Amino acid sequence: MQLPDKFLNRYKPIIPDFDQFIEALNRPLKTVIRLNTLKGEKEEILSLLFDYQLEPIPWYPLAYRIKNDIHIGNRLEHFLGLVYAQEAASMIPPLILDPKPQEKVLDIAAAPGSKTTQMACLMKNTGLIVANDSNRKRIQPLIANLDRLGTLNVVVTNKKGERLGELMPKFFDRVLVDVPCSLEGMVRKNTDALIRWSESNIIRLSMLQKALLVSAFRTLKPGGVLVYSTCTIAPEENEAVVSFLLERNENAQLEPVKLPGLITRPGLTQWHRSRFHPDLVKAARIYPQDNDTESFFIAKIKKLNSNV
């Protein structure tokens, strides 16, 4: 079985170094772990990982790629909540959002809690994180991860993300909008991701994503920062969604997405017959051939004043 032709033809014109991209998709994705400093110091935790062959992730000092065959879920250090298996690209949005201790933060689609627990670490268990997920079935795994990692600054809510804007306007200092998406970027980890792939699904998701982003932007205080991210390549779910917000909110301003050691490609400013906001070049596309990760899209948006 091959990748759908429609998929290949669709993305060949916009993905740089396309052959390398396809080649990277064929390489197995190694497990990456994040050290949980809520439960131990970095050096203490590393001392437990004596039989791991670890390769540091260049842009995050608490993340390591495991080069040997270790099933992390069977391990004592996992049981103790000292390590969390999380794809390296999925660690980027919280790092770009950069939540500070004592701030109020919203994670609008939080389950299963990978990014929530990472933000709790960055905030040193202070301030407040509202970890929301609209899917009740996903709340229990989220709570289990919060308990295992020892987060004391998180409350869990089960609301439709689209409604949070009206329920909590101008409440948060930072908002993470890591939305449900068509999962195209996860094909290295889970090749099933493309089984239900269709353009109609992409269009359906993009409508939900726009509603979530608009709602999330309303929850943001003036001066606050929002990060929008997906694990998909589809411009309809990425640049088109962010462009939709920018065109309707003069106080929304894109900021560059940069992490030392991370290779990124600029966001698109046009796709087929659509033209996007010119600032979208400041958004970042993450491709597997550049950082040995999944594909990701990340945009950082600042709210300039209180007109919204």
Place this chain on the structure above:
Amino acid sequence: MSEQSIEYLKTNFGINPDIFEELAILKIGNEVYIMNKDAISFKQLKTCHRGIKLAQLFSHSIRLSTGAVQLFGKFATKNTIQLNYAEAIMFAQGKEIIPRNKPIPNIDGLVIAQYKQFPIGIGNYKEGKLKSMITRSQVLRFGWRKRKTKYKGALPL
């Protein structure tokens, strides 16, 4: 009533209540949760969960949650037992073990089992045997494997 758990930690494990000064306790039914003060004062939306579970209250006893023991157990000054790696694995699996070390102090009763500086959970030490009290739903299970895929073929090169 919720302070019962903090008192329990002090009496049984010598954990200084001052470490909880910046935290808040919330009792819901017979379960006790611990969180920071921002989390307990959040009233804007109905919540499903706050902080982490600290303990479950029974009519004559308290059962500390494994998550709370792993987070606060490092402050214990008594009734702890040091396990080696093999013992720690078996303890985390919920088994009864005969540990090489004895608890400090060396008396029977509930102890916090530790591997190096990391608390694992509560066990009941009696006559040289240590019974893990980690609940069945939380024990360390072997057999976790990477997800199998339905997508059989290679991707095009």
